[in-house]
Amino acid sequence: MTPPDFDVLVVGSGPAGVAAAFPLVEAGWRVAMVDGGAQPGTDVPDGEYLDLRATDPGQARWLLGADLHALRAAEANSPKFRAATLAFAFRDFAAANRVVAQRFALVGSMAVGGLSNAWGCGVTRFAASDWGDASIDARELDAAYASVAARVGLSGAADDDLAAFFGVDDLARGAIPLDRLHAWLAGCYAGSRRAAKADGFRMGRARLAVLAQDAPGGRQGCDARGLCLWGCPRRATYSSRHDLAGLRRHAGFVHLPAHVVERLERGAAGWLARTRGPDGGGKTVAARRVVLAAGTVASTAIAMRSLAGFRAAQLLHLPMAAFALWLPRFTGAHAVPGPATAQLAFTLDGDAPQEVCGYTFSTHGLPMTEFLRHAPLSAAGAAPLLRALLPSCIVANCFLPSRLTRSRVELRDDGTLVVTGGEAEDAAEFGERVRARLAAAFAASGARMLPGSFRRGAAGADVHYAGTMPMRASPRPGECDADGELRGLEGVHLADASALPTLPAKSHTLAVMANAHRIGARLARRLATVPP
Amino acid sequence: MRSVTVTGATGYVGSHFARAARSAGWRVVAASRHASAHADASVPYDLRTPAPVLHAEATPIVHLAVLTDGSDGPELEIAAARTLLEEARKRGTYVLFVSSQVARADAPTAYGRTKHSIEEVVLAAGGIVVRPGLVYGGEAGGLYATLLRAARRAVVLPAIVPAPCVQPVHVDDLAAALLRVLESPERWFGRVLHLAEPEPQPFSAWMHELAAAFGRAPRRVPVPAALVRAGAALAAAIGARSLADRARSLLAIPPMATASDLAALGLALRSSREVFARRAVRRACVREGAALLRYVLGAAPGPALVRRYARAIEALRDAQPLPLPRWGLRIPCLLRALDQPRLRAADAEWQWRVHAAAAIAEASPQGARRFLALAGRGSRARRFAAALAALPAEALARAASLALNTRRSRG
Numbered sequence: 001m002t003p004p005d006f007d008v009l010v011v012g013s014g015p016a017g018v019a020a021a022f023p024l025v026e027a028g029w030r031v032a033m034v035d036g037g038a039q040p041g042t043d044v045p046d047g048e049y050l051d052l053r054a055t056d057p058g059q060a061r062w063l064l065g066a067d068l069h070a071l072r073a074a075e076a077n078s079p080k081f082r083a084a085t086l087a088f089a090f091r092d093f094a095a096a097n098r099v100v101a102q103r104f105a106l107v108g109s110m111a112v113g114g115l116s117n118a119w120g121c122g123v124t125r126f127a128a129s130d131w132g133d134a135s136i137d138a139r140e141l142d143a144a145y146a147s148v149a150a151r152v153g154l155s156g157a158a159d160d161d162l163a164a165f166f167g168v169d170d171l172a173r174g175a176i177p178l179d180r181l182h183a184w185l186a187g188c189y190a191g192s193r194r195a196a197k198a199d200g201f202r203m204g205r206a207r208l209a210v211l212a213q214d215a216p217g218g219r220q221g222c223d224a225r226g227l228c229l230w231g232c233p234r235r236a237t238y239s240s241r242h243d244l245a246g247l248r249r250h251a252g253f254v255h256l257p258a259h260v261v262e263r264l265e266r267g268a269a270g271w272l273a274r275t276r277g278p279d280g281g282g283k284t285v286a287a288r289r290v291v292l293a294a295g296t297v298a299s300t301a302i303a304m305r306s307l308a309g310f311r312a313a314q315l316l317h318l319p320m321a322a323f324a325l326w327l328p329r330f331t332g333a334h335a336v337p338g339p340a341t342a343q344l345a346f347t348l349d350g351d352a353p354q355e356v357c358g359y360t361f362s363t364h365g366l367p368m369t370e371f372l373r374h375a376p377l378s379a380a381g382a383a384p385l386l387r388a389l390l391p392s393c394i395v396a397n398c399f400l401p402s403r404l405t406r407s408r409v410e411l412r413d414d415g416t417l418v419v420t421g422g423e424a425e426d427a428a429e430f431g432e433r434v435r436a437r438l439a440a441a442f443a444a445s446g447a448r449m450l451p452g453s454f455r456r457g458a459a460g461a462d463v464h465y466a467g468t469m470p471m472r473a474s475p476r477p478g479e480c481d482a483d484g485e486l487r488g489l490e491g492v493h494l495a496d497a498s499a500l501p502t503l504p505a506k507s508h509t510l511a512v513m514a515n516a517h518r519i520g521a522r523l524a525r526r527l528a529t530v531p532p
Numbered sequence: 533m534r535s536v537t538v539t540g541a542t543g544y545v546g547s548h549f550a551r552a553a554r555s556a557g558w559r560v561v562a563a564s565r566h567a568s569a570h571a572d573a574s575v576p577y578d579l580r581t582p583a584p585v586l587h588a589e590a591t592p593i594v595h596l597a598v599l600t601d602g603s604d605g606p607e608l609e610i611a612a613a614r615t616l617l618e619e620a621r622k623r624g625t626y627v628l629f630v631s632s633q634v635a636r637a638d639a640p641t642a643y644g645r646t647k648h649s650i651e652e653v654v655l656a657a658g659g660i661v662v663r664p665g666l667v668y669g670g671e672a673g674g675l676y677a678t679l680l681r682a683a684r685r686a687v688v689l690p691a692i693v694p695a696p697c698v699q700p701v702h703v704d705d706l707a708a709a710l711l712r713v714l715e716s717p718e719r720w721f722g723r724v725l726h727l728a729e730p731e732p733q734p735f736s737a738w739m740h741e742l743a744a745a746f747g748r749a750p751r752r753v754p755v756p757a758a759l760v761r762a763g764a765a766l767a768a769a770i771g772a773r774s775l776a777d778r779a780r781s782l783l784a785i786p787p788m789a790t791a792s793d794l795a796a797l798g799l800a801l802r803s804s805r806e807v808f809a810r811r812a813v814r815r816a817c818v819r820e821g822a823a824l825l826r827y828v829l830g831a832a833p834g835p836a837l838v839r840r841y842a843r844a845i846e847a848l849r850d851a852q853p854l855p856l857p858r859w860g861l862r863i864p865c866l867l868r869a870l871d872q873p874r875l876r877a878a879d880a881e882w883q884w885r886v887h888a889a890a891a892i893a894e895a896s897p898q899g900a901r902r903f904l905a906l907a908g909r910g911s912r913a914r915r916f917a918a919a920l921a922a923l924p925a926e927a928l929a930r931a932a933s934l935a936l937n938t939r940r941s942r943g
């Protein structure tokens with residue numbers, strides 16, 4: 001019997017895969033990491049956003065893309081999906097993973113670094129109750145948060161009303177300065193917060209996986225150049241793509257980009273993955289154990305194809321809405337450079353405390369066309385109006401509870417995974433209540449919600465997919481234990497959000513990374529106790 | 533590196549050929565009166581004083597130079613060809629002579645007869661003769677430039693009866709064909725190749741498609757061939773000899789069988805009908821883009837923006853221009869009446885076009901000035917004023933759109 005080439009195969013180089021791999025390679029195990037292999041094609045320009053817009057004659061290259069990507073993606077749900085520099089992060093996912101979506105705005109990545117090339121960097125530590133009944137060792141999880149945070153670099157710590165909600169201030173640096181609109185809004189909130197909190201509304205700084213200061217290893221701190229939508233050229237925003245260099249420093253680590261896994265097969269002493277490689281070539285990767293971190297949907301497809309009888313599951317996600325706020329006193333002001341990441345965050349109590357959470361952003365780092373298309377005026381009429389109005393506006397997104405979703409995944413006989421979006425009957429009504437309460441809460445802080453601007457996104461547009469194979473105290477087939485080990489596929493561990501038992505309305509990626517790190521660390525110990 | 537010498541390299545066919553040859557990896561030596569921008573080297577050459585083409589290399593010679601005014605008589609051109617042939621013989625290479633579809637011993641024009649005489653000399657020396665049909669396309673030159681000018685200016689186009697026929701060949705296809713010949717010349721020594729679309733087409737229909745490609749729709753007026761002949765005689769009498777020659781040779785074009793030569797070369801020619809139709813579509817896309825961009829920008833768009841818009845329609849909308857009303861194309865600010873939310877919502881394609889125009893317009897410094905409140909450009913009061921000033925026009929446009937809407941729903 002020949003021993004497998006690797007101790008662990010990690011499928012996916014997104015935040016989850018990378019987080020799981022670090023403790024494994026640090027313990028000296030031989031780790032192979034495969035991913036879809038897509039790399040950036042269009043460079044992010046070097047400069048400050050408004051300055052580039054005013055002077056860069058070649059701005060169409062990154063605003064539209066050489067292949068007019070922004071127009072091809074005209075109907076997509078978020079400006080991020082139109083950014084030519086990020087096109088690589090979203091390309092080919094459904095086809096490569098043989099996933100089809102019905103009534104669901106499916107987003108996934110075949111990139112090196114996965115969706116973290118494009119994410120918003122909002123981070124939260126999950127509350128103990130968010131882990132359901134899975135018996136997770138709190139000390140291990142805390143240690144995992146600490147190591148992940150040290151690698152990622154967090155900012156936004158502040159003594160404000162959301163410190164407890166985010167729960168990361170012990171791991172984060174101070175915040176990047178607010179722009180003047182947000183500073184004013186935060187000031188108004190400070191004046192009225194007692195009443196706001198009584199109404200279940202809280203506001204505070206956004207906690208972000210964004211470097212406030214330069215870090216060793218070449219990543220630079222945020223200098224508010226406003227290009228976040230296109231991907232930070234300073235690498236201030238965390239992308240797991242940049243962590244591969246750190247993994248490669250370990251002798252036992254092998255990165256196999258552009259090797260796509262379809263299913264897992266049992267091998268002589270563990271698992272085999274026959275990959276679809278570049279140019280039709282492929283490899284058979286043999287490993288004692290497998291960590292699935294291809295993103296919830298892709299990992300579920302791989303697991304279902306590999307585990308007979310596992311054909312259907314729920315898919316948790318967060319219904320999403322977006323709206324615009326107007327700060328009348330700034331009307332007519334000119335646009336000012338500033339960060340285009342989330343600046344402030346807010347929560348709203350519902351049936352449960354802090355059931356709704358959202359972030360606010362400046363409008364300046366977005367093309368005006370993003371707003372023009374929604375204006376109830378002609379383009380020629382709206383342009384001068386928006387030019388005068390937008391610098392006094394803030395845009396916000398908000399995540400509603402996952403209990404309002406009814407989405408599912410199901411494997412067809414031909415191996416295609418079908419994702420079907422659905423929502424609870426009261427979702428629209430709930431959204432309307434949230435709209436009204438947010439409008440009132442922001443009005444109390446001096447910001448008017450622009451009429452008609454509150455829109456609920458399509459199912460799936462939130463890209464917080466989770467819970468298809470949840471961790472349980474006593475898992476059934478298709479569920480996993482606290483080590484992420486999937487019942488029915490022993491030796492296969494889930495490290496991405498597919499293993500989350502619940503999905504609170506929170507940015508979940510940091511929690512997924514901590515969990516992945518914890519699972520990687522536990523695996524590193526278990527591999528040592530069992531001879532190969 | 534393979535080299536080729538080209539006489540007449542600055543002419544219509546010559547410049548296209550030189551470019552094609554270079555991008556196919558040939559070193560091009562231009563032999564012409566003026567230096568060629570598309571050649572690697574130039575040597576002076578004049579048909580009237582056919583001193584040998586002086587350079588040491590033994591390259592094949594593609595002979596494209598012609599005397600265009602026809603006033604010097606055929607002897608000069610024939611003598612020049614002999615000199616070239618002699619030179620090629622001394623160096624152990626050959627001459628590829630680009631003749632014409634009208635070359636015949638009994639051609640009604642001196643042009644056709646001269647070409648025929650040169651062909652004889654070239655073939656006798658073991659050279660190669662290529663007879664192209666009506667060469668068109670690319671950067672206009674030669675007869676094509678004359679025809680294009682006529683097509684673009686004409687309000688009426690004569691439809692000659694009985695219809696003389698032409699067999700077009702795109703200038704880039706001709707260049708490609710010449711390169712194929714150069715690649716294996718042994719197959720063609722001492723032979724005549726015929727290069728043109730195999731199907732002859734009525735000249736006036738062809739002219740019409742050419743006019744349409746440039747946005748013109750001249751009326752067709754039937755003209756008896758006899759009248760053209762008379763006109764040509766008249767032109768000759770008043771001294772416009774080359775024009776007269778061309779008109780006469782046009783009426784005397786013998787059909788040419790080209791299929792077997794094209795097959796032997798392994799070449800499929802593009803069809804002029806398709807080339808012209810594509811160009812007509814592109815033109816319509818450009819017009820649409822110019823109007824829509826002007827509408828969203830409130831100012832004339834830069835040419836790069838218009839090109840980008842046309843490219844977007846070709847790449848993403850199946851190259852289908854929208855049937856916009858003529859008043860909207862002429863006075864783009866009136867498009868505001870069509871770009872009202874109600875009308876826009878009823879027509880997803882129209883909405884897409886407006887969005888595309890706005891996105892393309894915005895992605896430029898010009899667009900940034902229009903769409904963004906950049907510091908140092910206009911005061912707060914000015915921006916307020918501009919926003920308010922936009923409202924009356926918007927109200928008017930809204931009213932107009934309601935009128936359009938009711939008219940539409942009635943119609």
Ligand SMILES: Cc1cc2nc3c(=O)[nH]c(=O)nc-3n(C[C@H](O)[C@H](O)[C@H](O)COP(=O)(O)OP(=O)(O)OC[C@H]3O[C@@H](n4cnc5c(N)ncnc54)[C@H](O)[C@@H]3O)c2cc1C
Nearest residue numbers: 012013014015016036110114115120121122261295496509
């Ligand atoms: C616009 C946007 C904004 C976001 N903002 C936030 C935010 O503010 N906060 C937050 O917490 N989250 C946010 N997210 C979500 C966040 O990006 C994801 O939760 C996170 O990236 C998931 O990490 P992952 O490693 O599980 O999967 P992914 O990042 O999706 O990575 C998947 C990896 O698997 C590889 N892969 C996929 N299929 C296969 C296969 N079949 N074989 C081999 N390899 C495969 C891919 O190449 C990739 O390397 C956002 C997402 C988007 C799109």
